[in-house]
Amino acid sequence: MNISLVPRSDMQQRLRLRRFFMASATYLVTALLFVAAAVQGLISVGAVCIMVGAIILVNLFFYGVIRSGFNLRFRDPSLTMPQIAAANLLLILMVYYAGEARGIFLLLYITSFVFGVFRLQTRHFLALSIFSLTSYALVVLLLAYRQPEVVDLSLEFMRWIALVAALTWFSFLGGYISRLRHRLKTSNKKLQEAMATIADMAVRDELTGLFNRRYLMNAIKHEKDRADRFGKPFSVAVLDIDWFKQINDRFGHLAGDKVLRRFAQVAESHLRAVDVFGRYGGEEFMVIMPGTTLEQARVCAERIRHAVEQEDYAAVLGDLSLTVSVGLAEYRLSEDIAPLLERADSALYRAKHSGRNRVECFAAA
Numbered sequence: 001m002n003i004s005l006v007p008r009s010d011m012q013q014r015l016r017l018r019r020f021f022m023a024s025a026t027y028l029v030t031a032l033l034f035v036a037a038a039v040q041g042l043i044s045v046g047a048v049c050i051m052v053g054a055i056i057l058v059n060l061f062f063y064g065v066i067r068s069g070f071n072l073r074f075r076d077p078s079l080t081m082p083q084i085a086a087a088n089l090l091l092i093l094m095v096y097y098a099g100e101a102r103g104i105f106l107l108l109y110i111t112s113f114v115f116g117v118f119r120l121q122t123r124h125f126l127a128l129s130i131f132s133l134t135s136y137a138l139v140v141l142l143l144a145y146r147q148p149e150v151v152d153l154s155l156e157f158m159r160w161i162a163l164v165a166a167l168t169w170f171s172f173l174g175g176y177i178s179r180l181r182h183r184l185k186t187s188n189k190k191l192q193e194a195m196a197t198i199a200d201m202a203v204r205d206e207l208t209g210l211f212n213r214r215y216l217m218n219a220i221k222h223e224k225d226r227a228d229r230f231g232k233p234f235s236v237a238v239l240d241i242d243w244f245k246q247i248n249d250r251f252g253h254l255a256g257d258k259v260l261r262r263f264a265q266v267a268e269s270h271l272r273a274v275d276v277f278g279r280y281g282g283e284e285f286m287v288i289m290p291g292t293t294l295e296q297a298r299v300c301a302e303r304i305r306h307a308v309e310q311e312d313y314a315a316v317l318g319d320l321s322l323t324v325s326v327g328l329a330e331y332r333l334s335e336d337i338a339p340l341l342e343r344a345d346s347a348l349y350r351a352k353h354s355g356r357n358r359v360e361c362f363a364a365a
């Protein structure tokens with residue numbers, strides 16, 4: 001069984017657990033503070049045990065919820081509000097048990113709020129502030145009722161006012177930081193999308209969405225290297241739509257564009273996923289077929305030729321049919337790319353001059 005403290009694959013969950021461990025470290029420091037206060041005789045050992053026990057339980061609970069993935073069922077999987085609320089409940093316990101040393105723990109309210117800047121808005125901070133201030137006031141009043149000798153109400157009131165000021169200030173500052181973070185995240189996302197679009201534009205043909213000539217040339221170079229290394233064949237097909245000028249002249253350039261797009265879809269749907277299909281230029285296309293001999297490439301090219309011929313273009317071309325001529329050549333180990341393309345071109349030339357709508361191969365020498 002593979003057990004790890006943090007998930008290995010889910011980066012988001014890892015980040016959430018890392019933040020959780022930061023909070024746990026803060027709890028540890030707080031627990032040490034409590035122990036120190038006990039050593040000084042300010043807090044009873046029983047109170048320390050209750051606090052440490054409560055801290056361990058709360059941490060185990062949140063660790064279990066996040067590590068099991070149960071947190072993903074909630075809108076905020078980081079469980080920011082519940083975690084800060086739990087921290088504040090623990091703080092209330094501390095304030096209650098800390099007796100006269102409770103002033104020490106006021107600072108920890110701000111510490112717990114700091115974790116909210118990853119997610120919370122001003123209104124969330126204000127809600128948490130109201131919760132913290134009310135609960136703090138109630139605990140002090142309870143203490144004043146049960147142990148009046150340990151509570152100086154005017155001093156407590158000043159502490160409370162200081163807490164009101166600090167938490168309100170933090171609510172606005174924290175909200176502001178959170179907004180900045182959100183804006184940064186949004187612009188980062190937009191930047192990433194823009195980069196992806198640019199990367200796509202660099203390799204795609206705008207009209208058909210197929211790979212462009214630059215991509216095809218890189219792909220063919222890559223395939224040549226692979227063939228030379230492993231001695232595996234590959235073939236190249238150059239496809240040229242027949243009488244395309246007539247289509248433009250009769251139906252207009254826009255109709256010509258539509259035909260190019262449709263042709264690209266039809267041809268692509270008859271290729272294997274490993275084949276690289278792109279627009280070589282104008283009405284000329286190219287297919288690079290890895291691991292394919294000339295004879296196998298012919299079968300594939302015939303399939304495309306037939307599919308193009310069968311496709312119904314009546315909506316754009318009326319009674320005119322669309323056909324394609326294909327020239328094929330197989331790579332010869334260690335040769336350059338230029339002679340391979342020349343052979344495919346001359347096979348295409350032959351197809352055009354033998355009546356079009358046909359597949360011609362450049363036979364092996």
Ligand SMILES: Nc1nc2c(ncn2[C@@H]2O[C@H](COP(=O)(O)OP(=O)(O)OP(=O)(O)O)[C@@H](O)[C@H]2O)c(=O)[nH]1
Pocket residue numbers: 207240241242243244245246248252253254255256257260281282283352356
């Ligand atoms: N609509 C449109 N036409 C294009 C595009 N690129 C090239 N063309 C046109 O494609 C036509 C190619 O014509 P030709 O090279 O004479 O070939 P063809 O008419 O197809 O004749 P054959 O190839 O000999 O069968 C030209 O009219 C180009 O203007 C494009 O992106 N859109």
